[in-house]
Amino acid sequence: xxxxxxxxxxxxxxxxxxxxSSAEDFSAxxxxxxxxAGLFFVVxxxxxxxxxxxxxxxxxxxxxxxTAVVGTAALGATVIIISGGIDLSVGSNIAxxxxxxxxxxxxxxxxxxxxxxxxxxxxxxxxxxGTLVTWFNISSFIVTLGLWGAVRGLAKRLAGGSExxxxxxxxxxxxQMLPPGQRWMLLPPGVWLLLVLSLLVAGVLRYTRxxxxxxxxxxxxxxxxxxxxxxxxxxxxxxxxxxxFAGIAGVLQFSYLNNLGDPTTASGYELNVxxxxxxxxxxxxxxxxxxxxTLVGALLMTVVGNGCSKVPRLTNAxxxxxxxxxxxxxxxxxxxxxxxxxxx
Amino acid sequence: MPLFTPDGKEESRLRMEGVRKRFGATVALDGxxxxxxxxxxxxxxxxxxxxxSTLMKILSGAxxxxxxxxxxxxxxxxxxxxxxxxxRGVAMIYQELSLAKDLSxxxxxxxxxxxxxxxxxxxxxxxxxxxxxxxxxxxxDIDPNVSLGKLSLAERQLVEIGRAICVGCRVLVLDxxxxxLTQTDIxxxxxxVKRLKERGLAIIYISHFLEEAREIxxxxxxxxxxxxxxxxxxxxxxTSQIISMMVGRSVDDLxxxxxxxxxxxxxxxxxxxxxxxxxxxxxxLHRGEVVGIAGLIGAGRTELLRAIFGLxxxxxGQVRVAAYVGPASPARRWAEKMGxxxxxxxxxxxxxxxxxxxxxxxxxxxxxxxPASQATDSRRWIEKLGVRCRSPRQAVRDxxxxxxxxxxxxxxxxHDVDVFLLDEPTRGIDxxxxxxxxxxxxxxxxxxxxxxxVSSYLPELLGVCDRIAVMCKGRLVRSVAADQTNEHQIxxxxxxxxxxx
Numbered sequence: 001x002x003x004x005x006x007x008x009x010x011x012x013x014x015x016x017x018x019x020x021s022s023a024e025d026f027s028a029x030x031x032x033x034x035x036x037a038g039l040f041f042v043v044x045x046x047x048x049x050x051x052x053x054x055x056x057x058x059x060x061x062x063x064x065x066x067t068a069v070v071g072t073a074a075l076g077a078t079v080i081i082i083s084g085g086i087d088l089s090v091g092s093n094i095a096x097x098x099x100x101x102x103x104x105x106x107x108x109x110x111x112x113x114x115x116x117x118x119x120x121x122x123x124x125x126x127x128x129x130g131t132l133v134t135w136f137n138i139s140s141f142i143v144t145l146g147l148w149g150a151v152r153g154l155a156k157r158l159a160g161g162s163e164x165x166x167x168x169x170x171x172x173x174x175x176q177m178l179p180p181g182q183r184w185m186l187l188p189p190g191v192w193l194l195l196v197l198s199l200l201v202a203g204v205l206r207y208t209r210x211x212x213x214x215x216x217x218x219x220x221x222x223x224x225x226x227x228x229x230x231x232x233x234x235x236x237x238x239x240x241x242x243x244x245f246a247g248i249a250g251v252l253q254f255s256y257l258n259n260l261g262d263p264t265t266a267s268g269y270e271l272n273v274x275x276x277x278x279x280x281x282x283x284x285x286x287x288x289x290x291x292x293x294t295l296v297g298a299l300l301m302t303v304v305g306n307g308c309s310k311v312p313r314l315t316n317a318x319x320x321x322x323x324x325x326x327x328x329x330x331x332x333x334x335x336x337x338x339x340x341x342x343x344x
Numbered sequence: 345m346p347l348f349t350p351d352g353k354e355e356s357r358l359r360m361e362g363v364r365k366r367f368g369a370t371v372a373l374d375g376x377x378x379x380x381x382x383x384x385x386x387x388x389x390x391x392x393x394x395x396x397s398t399l400m401k402i403l404s405g406a407x408x409x410x411x412x413x414x415x416x417x418x419x420x421x422x423x424x425x426x427x428x429x430x431x432r433g434v435a436m437i438y439q440e441l442s443l444a445k446d447l448s449x450x451x452x453x454x455x456x457x458x459x460x461x462x463x464x465x466x467x468x469x470x471x472x473x474x475x476x477x478x479x480x481x482x483x484x485d486i487d488p489n490v491s492l493g494k495l496s497l498a499e500r501q502l503v504e505i506g507r508a509i510c511v512g513c514r515v516l517v518l519d520x521x522x523x524x525l526t527q528t529d530i531x532x533x534x535x536x537v538k539r540l541k542e543r544g545l546a547i548i549y550i551s552h553f554l555e556e557a558r559e560i561x562x563x564x565x566x567x568x569x570x571x572x573x574x575x576x577x578x579x580x581x582x583t584s585q586i587i588s589m590m591v592g593r594s595v596d597d598l599x600x601x602x603x604x605x606x607x608x609x610x611x612x613x614x615x616x617x618x619x620x621x622x623x624x625x626x627x628x629l630h631r632g633e634v635v636g637i638a639g640l641i642g643a644g645r646t647e648l649l650r651a652i653f654g655l656x657x658x659x660x661g662q663v664r665v666a667a668y669v670g671p672a673s674p675a676r677r678w679a680e681k682m683g684x685x686x687x688x689x690x691x692x693x694x695x696x697x698x699x700x701x702x703x704x705x706x707x708x709x710x711x712x713x714x715p716a717s718q719a720t721d722s723r724r725w726i727e728k729l730g731v732r733c734r735s736p737r738q739a740v741r742d743x744x745x746x747x748x749x750x751x752x753x754x755x756x757x758x759h760d761v762d763v764f765l766l767d768e769p770t771r772g773i774d775x776x777x778x779x780x781x782x783x784x785x786x787x788x789x790x791x792x793x794x795x796x797x798v799s800s801y802l803p804e805l806l807g808v809c810d811r812i813a814v815m816c817k818g819r820l821v822r823s824v825a826a827d828q829t830n831e832h833q834i835x836x837x838x839x840x841x842x843x844x845x
Contacts, residue, residue, distance in 0.1 A: 219695035228675035
């Protein structure tokens with residue numbers, strides 16, 4: 001940059017800037033506070049209703065265990081949704097990964113190699129989605145609606161129509177309750193993995209060119225094109241990047257299922273994943289979303305499921321109703337916040 | 345029978361007195377007085393952010409005023425919602441038309457007030473009324489059965505006006521009606537406005553184009569900072585006087601032009617042809633030079649810039665940027681230090697929901713991004729261009745049109761491009777911002793940058809450019825020095841009336 005500012009900032013503009021950045025901070029703060037307030041409300045409600053079964057350390061560990069798979073998959077979905085796309089095939093993809101890992105184990109591969117191949121299988125699905133979306137210019141909704149069935153079918157065909165059980169390995173410990181001797185870890189390794197991956201994705205979104213381009217494409221693809229962003233290549237990268245997380249979620253699910261390759265597992269997870277991202281403050285029209293919100297969203301969904309199962313009067317059906325109400329309430333709150341911000 | 349106000353004057357069709365409106369801490373309107381009589385066209389002028397749109401939203405019932413009175417034919421008027429305003433006979437024609445593209449002309453005109461028989465539409469009557477409205481607007485040839493999507497922008501606008509007169513409106517508000525019309529369509533629109541005026545409608549005409557506002561209006565009212573600061577009969581007021589009322593100071597030197605010297609050639613376009621437009625365009629651009637491209641809408645000016653920038657396919661011809669020849673893509677052009685300012689700020693130029701900082705730095709991100717330095721870089725441009733905003737992290741959507749345009753321009757400055765392709769750089773922005781952009785263009789040219797600029801506003805092209813090329817039906821052959829041509833001659837060339845001279 002050769003130009004230098006011609007004038008030093010006036011006191012007024014400096015003051016405005018300071019006041020203004022706190023206004024921006026406040027709006028962002030409200031955006032993250034919504035889901036957190038929701039989470040606290042739900043936790044508090046169940047704590048009052050069923051303090052003895054809900055409010056235990058073991059139960060919190062179970063909640064976190066149950067959050068790990070959807071949470072990990074939702075990290076990838078956050079990136080896709082910010083870019084204005086969607087992935088309906090993520091549940092099927094998780095199932096495919098468990099099957100691939102199981103098959104690799106049966107063929108004598110090491111657990112590490114099997115896990116990596118499982119993740120690679122997930123990424124391959126992303127490659128297919130990305131290619132179809134960019135080459136043929138089909139919306140990701142349609143492409144992944146197709147793959148939702150096709151990938152599930154592929155998993156079933158590979159598994160030969162039944163579950164595949166495999167011998168124990170280190171993968172088994174990822175997402176199981178901690179044995180008494182390992183309490184020093186505080187949380188199961190899979191939950192730690194989710195936290196580390198969250199930091200990674202948050203960092204990628206905020207501190208890399210790729211991440212900023214994801215926001216640009218989601219906010220206005222035409223602008224991105226005008227600004228020289230290689231839109232097609234970036235979209236392809238987005239789907240591969242995101243489905244790697246579906247693959248990792250597959251590894252966790254494999255562990256959660258006790259080393260089982262199950263082609264019918266994780267069915268319906270795509271909706272939980274999308275709900276988590278949306279509750280976290282992302283917009284399905286793209287350009288908005290954040291990892292922290294997604295984690296809170298995923299946690300909120302699990303807490304509702306877990307809590308409802310602890311209250312004797314509540315059934316599965318009630319759980320569905322509560323979950324649905326929360327999703328709609330989250331979207332309504334976000335809309336309200338935005339319209340207020342705009343009216344200012 | 346004429347009505348009278350308490351002080352004995354004849355009652356106006358519409359009168360607004362001391363209208364005030366605040367949004368939170370912002371005072372949008374701070375005492376506006378306005379009146380328009382039956383059979384009169386009032387031009388409402390003012391810079392962006394002066395409060396014109398808030399005032400019109402109050403008039404149309406979208407907002408309610410905090411203070412002040414409004415009278416329609418002497419009766420108190422305070423609409424609760426746009427529907428009530430419409431029923432009372434106040435109709436708005438916005439810049440962005442509010443029509444359903446897939447419905448027919450008839451359905452659009454009668455939308456929301458279809459004559460019915462029980463649950464059934466009375467189609468013959470609907471068609472008769474729609475055809476009648478279009479005939480009143482001098483276009484009986486528009487088939488009421490055709491779907492709106494098949495009509496041109498100008499025709500759609502007439503349909504919208506037809507919708508207003510179909511409900512029997514008494515006050516018609518036209519908000520920037522000519523911004524995307526061709527000269528011929530503007531002429532036709534003006535004829536219709538005059539006819540509506542003769543039939544006794546009161547018309548409020550909002551426009552940035554002062555010449556047009558002068559031509560069509562009987563009186564004018566100037567808004568500045570939410571107040572009505574002046575007005576009078578248009579015929580006896582000089583344009584410069586109106587402008588000084590708008591900006592609160594006199595704009596003596598709207599088009600600054602320092603002594604500049606053209607340097608080496610940085611852009612050479614030879615016989616460029618795209619898919620449909622341009623057909624055959626050649627132009628050269630040197631460092632330290634501002635070249636303007638004039639022409640009618642649809643002549644292919646925008647397409648020419650986009651083809652040069654790699655946003656639209658090139659069928660034949662050659663583009664050379666400095667020493668580079670070869671296939672074009674936006675990424676490549678940015679790398680060659682060329683930047684394009686889009687004519688369509690909302691849909692292409694800016695990602696409205698992203699922050700100022702993100703919009704500004706998008707072309708120039710390194711592999712790792714530091715948000716703090718993004719903000720620092722943005723602050724520098726915000727200060728240099730005098731952008732009114734809270735912080736670099738504010739969403740671009742919140743800014744006014746002029747400030748948005750400054751951000752879009754700042755992207756090119758931040759990238760430090762050498763060749764600026766500016767498509768309608770002052771469209772839809774206020775006079776103050778315009779003057780600033782003209783000064784900036786001059787400053788850039790003096791520093792040896794090259795600027796190729798498309799504009800539909802001829803005084804601007806004549807004032808800012810060194811050379812002007814006229815594009816007609818996709819063809820652009822030669823350019824002339826700006827001081828050797830005039831508006832009349834450019835219009836002749838643009839309309840194809842004068843092939844070569």
